[in-house]
Amino acid sequence: xxxxxxxxxxxxFTAYSMYVYTAGTQMPQPVAFDDKxxxxxxxxxxxxxxxxxxxxxxxxxxxxxxxxxISATGKGPLYxxxxxxxxxxxxxxxxxxxxxxxxVIAFLTYVDAAGKYPTExxxxxxxxxxxxxx
Amino acid sequence: xxxxxxxxxxxxxxxxxxxxxxxxxxxxGTIGAFQFLYPGFLEQVPFFKSRPLHVSLVVSWIFLAxxxxxxxxxxxxxxxxxxxxxxxxxxxxxxxxxxxxILSSYFAGRFGGREYWEFPxxxxxxxxxxxxxxxxNYFRTVARKRDAWPxxxxxxxxxxxxxxxxxxxxxxxxxxxxxxxxxREITVQWKAYGALVGSWNMLSYGTAxxxxxxxxxxxxxxxxxxxxxxxxxxxxxxxxxxxxxxxxIPNAPLIRNIGYIVSMSELILLGKIIWDWRRTLSTHQKYxxxxxxxxxxxxxxxxxxxxxxxxIISVPAANLIxxxxxxxxxxxxxxxxxxxxxxxxxxxxxxxEDRVGIPLPASHAVPVRAxxxxxxGALLVFFxxxxxxxxxxxxYSGASFQEMMALIRPYLLxxxxxxxxxxxxxxLILAPGIRLIYTLxxxxxxxxxxxxxxx
Numbered sequence: 001x002x003x004x005x006x007x008x009x010x011x012x013f014t015a016y017s018m019y020v021y022t023a024g025t026q027m028p029q030p031v032a033f034d035d036k037x038x039x040x041x042x043x044x045x046x047x048x049x050x051x052x053x054x055x056x057x058x059x060x061x062x063x064x065x066x067x068x069x070i071s072a073t074g075k076g077p078l079y080x081x082x083x084x085x086x087x088x089x090x091x092x093x094x095x096x097x098x099x100x101x102x103x104v105i106a107f108l109t110y111v112d113a114a115g116k117y118p119t120e121x122x123x124x125x126x127x128x129x130x131x132x133x134x
Numbered sequence: 135x136x137x138x139x140x141x142x143x144x145x146x147x148x149x150x151x152x153x154x155x156x157x158x159x160x161x162x163g164t165i166g167a168f169q170f171l172y173p174g175f176l177e178q179v180p181f182f183k184s185r186p187l188h189v190s191l192v193v194s195w196i197f198l199a200x201x202x203x204x205x206x207x208x209x210x211x212x213x214x215x216x217x218x219x220x221x222x223x224x225x226x227x228x229x230x231x232x233x234x235x236i237l238s239s240y241f242a243g244r245f246g247g248r249e250y251w252e253f254p255x256x257x258x259x260x261x262x263x264x265x266x267x268x269x270x271n272y273f274r275t276v277a278r279k280r281d282a283w284p285x286x287x288x289x290x291x292x293x294x295x296x297x298x299x300x301x302x303x304x305x306x307x308x309x310x311x312x313x314x315x316x317x318r319e320i321t322v323q324w325k326a327y328g329a330l331v332g333s334w335n336m337l338s339y340g341t342a343x344x345x346x347x348x349x350x351x352x353x354x355x356x357x358x359x360x361x362x363x364x365x366x367x368x369x370x371x372x373x374x375x376x377x378x379x380x381x382x383i384p385n386a387p388l389i390r391n392i393g394y395i396v397s398m399s400e401l402i403l404l405g406k407i408i409w410d411w412r413r414t415l416s417t418h419q420k421y422x423x424x425x426x427x428x429x430x431x432x433x434x435x436x437x438x439x440x441x442x443x444x445x446i447i448s449v450p451a452a453n454l455i456x457x458x459x460x461x462x463x464x465x466x467x468x469x470x471x472x473x474x475x476x477x478x479x480x481x482x483x484x485x486x487e488d489r490v491g492i493p494l495p496a497s498h499a500v501p502v503r504a505x506x507x508x509x510x511g512a513l514l515v516f517f518x519x520x521x522x523x524x525x526x527x528x529x530y531s532g533a534s535f536q537e538m539m540a541l542i543r544p545y546l547l548x549x550x551x552x553x554x555x556x557x558x559x560x561x562l563i564l565a566p567g568i569r570l571i572y573t574l575x576x577x578x579x580x581x582x583x584x585x586x587x588x589x
Contacts (some may be wrong), residue, residue: 002288002362006288006366006369007365009369009370009373010373012373013373013374016331016373016374016392017303019386019388020321020322020325020385020389021306021312021322023386024321024385024388025315025317025318025321025385025386025388026315026318026387027315027317027318027384027385029314029315029316029317031190032226033310033313033314033315033316035443038313041313041517044247045245045247045248045579046244046245047182047245047247048182048183048186048245048247048252049182049247050247050248050252051181051182051185051186051252052181052182052250054458055320056320056380056382056383056458057381057382057457057458057459057462058249058320058324058458059249060185061170061460061463061511062170062181063535064535065458066273072533074533084379089173089174090173091179092180092182097187110316111316114316114317114382114384115316115317115384116384117382117385117458118382118454118458119454122454124450124451124454128394128449128450128452128454129390129391129394129450129451129453130450130451130454
């Protein structure tokens with residue numbers, strides 16, 4: 001009986017994982033993942049940017065969330081470039097070349113186009129769910 | 135391949151390495167906390183290095199202490215000779231060498247840059263292999279048990295299998311199919327991490343049930359229907375509860391709703407803790423002289439507090455405020471220190487008290503008792519400061535990150551001071567713990583003679 005219950009749960013988990021890997025996350029991707037974006041993602045990871053920054057509120061807390069740094073009012077590619085090229089009191093200057101900086105900005109643009117964070121224009125239901133997320 | 139199966143020293147080696155990893159994790163955590171408030175502090179090890187050093191060492195502590203306990207308890211207390219002592223030793227050396235390579239990569243500034251697993255991806259291969267070795271040894275050992283398994287054997291096996299599954303899943307981003315759609319990539323990444331935490335919880339909660347059986351001398355609760363019902367509840371949360379971390383990500387609403395419903399099933403656990411309160415207090419009176427029991431009792435308090443916080447942040451409406459704030463950090467610190475570390479220290483002192491005797495000599499018992507109260511008291515303040523900082527951040531309506539950070543600075547100062555107290559408390563416990571486990575693992579050194587005879 002115990003084995004049956006455990007195996008049933010595992011089978012459900014496998015089916016659910018397949019859904020998460022496919023239809024559950026098949027969202028429009030307005031900016032294509034090209035070689036430049038890929039190079040930017042690699043640089044983002046090699047410099048361990050996630051130790052301080054977040055996407056969708058997930059990551060480190062030393063620096064700001066970067067999900068929409070490219071499209072946010074008062075920010076944008078030039079704003080991001082200034083920080084990447086020069087660093088701040090808290091953020092090291094990683095001495096990236098112009099080409100590398102362009103790649104990181106291309107990666108941030110790709111992330112930005114995928115969605116909005118924090119959630120905007122939502123309705124809260126009495127049972128605690130949040131609907132109409134954008 | 136069945137050799138040296140009754141050699142339980144390998145378990146002590148793992149535990150000793152785990153205690154040293156915890157010590158290192160505390161040092162780098164303290165450095166990181168200072169850097170959070172004073173960015174120029176110790177520039178030789180900047181925050182983007184001290185944070186992964188802290189995280190990897192503390193995660194290693196959890197795995198090493200849990201696995202070490204399993205290697206120790208199976209032959210000595212479960213009557214199950216290890217399938218292969220050689221395999222266990224190979225596991226140890228592979229883990230140690232890989233760990234040193236990971237620490238070196240951080241110091242050298244070479245990162246893989248993924249949350250939790252911030253080392254270069256190639257180093258995940260020996261970690262994966264080391265868990266395969268552990269899995270073979272564990273399942274070949276427990277397969278010899280002819281009667282029904284107590285719940286902790288199920289939990290340890292589940293922890294091992296799901297570590298392998300979720301650790302592999304965390305690297306799916308290496309395949310272009312996953313990497314090239316950002317919503318998919320981040321959803322699968324955090325799905326893996328959520329379930330991975332569930333897998334180490336299985337290892338440590340199984341250890342808690344085992345230690346409680348040893349302390350009370352009664353194995354029946356570990357075989358009861360209730361124990362198995364709670365195991366299934368935990369298992370269901372491991373499988374489906376992870377998406378409460380992902381509410382803001384624009385994936386399918388079904389994923390978020392499943393996470394919400396499954397997370398709320400933990401209300402059953404909260405109800406059980408409250409229901410058992412009176413019995414818990416009387417048990418505490420009975421076993422309060424044993425350090426192992428005291429650490430278990432502390433973990434129960436932390437389960438209670440952390441469960442309340444987990445339930446609140448799993449409600450999507452509340453999560454709008456708490457997500458991406460220091461409340462999430464409070465939750466993870468409450469889990470890894472308050473619950474997992476207390477349980478694993480209970481396991482360490484269960485072994486020590488079993489071999490050295492109760493009560494421990496004052497030279498060991500006094501710092502452990504002082505560290506216990508200082509550590510838990512400081513953790514409570516630390517936990518509260520993070521919640522306060524998170525609330526201030528979550529309700530901040532401006533657009534300036536610097537302004538928000540200035541707003542929460544007073545709470546972060548409390549976090550820093552209490553963090554130093556927490557690290558001091560845990561180091562007070564670690565010092566005698568390391569000394570005693572070292573002497574048990576290497577009896578020829580005779581460091582323990584002042585403490586009593588080693589059985």
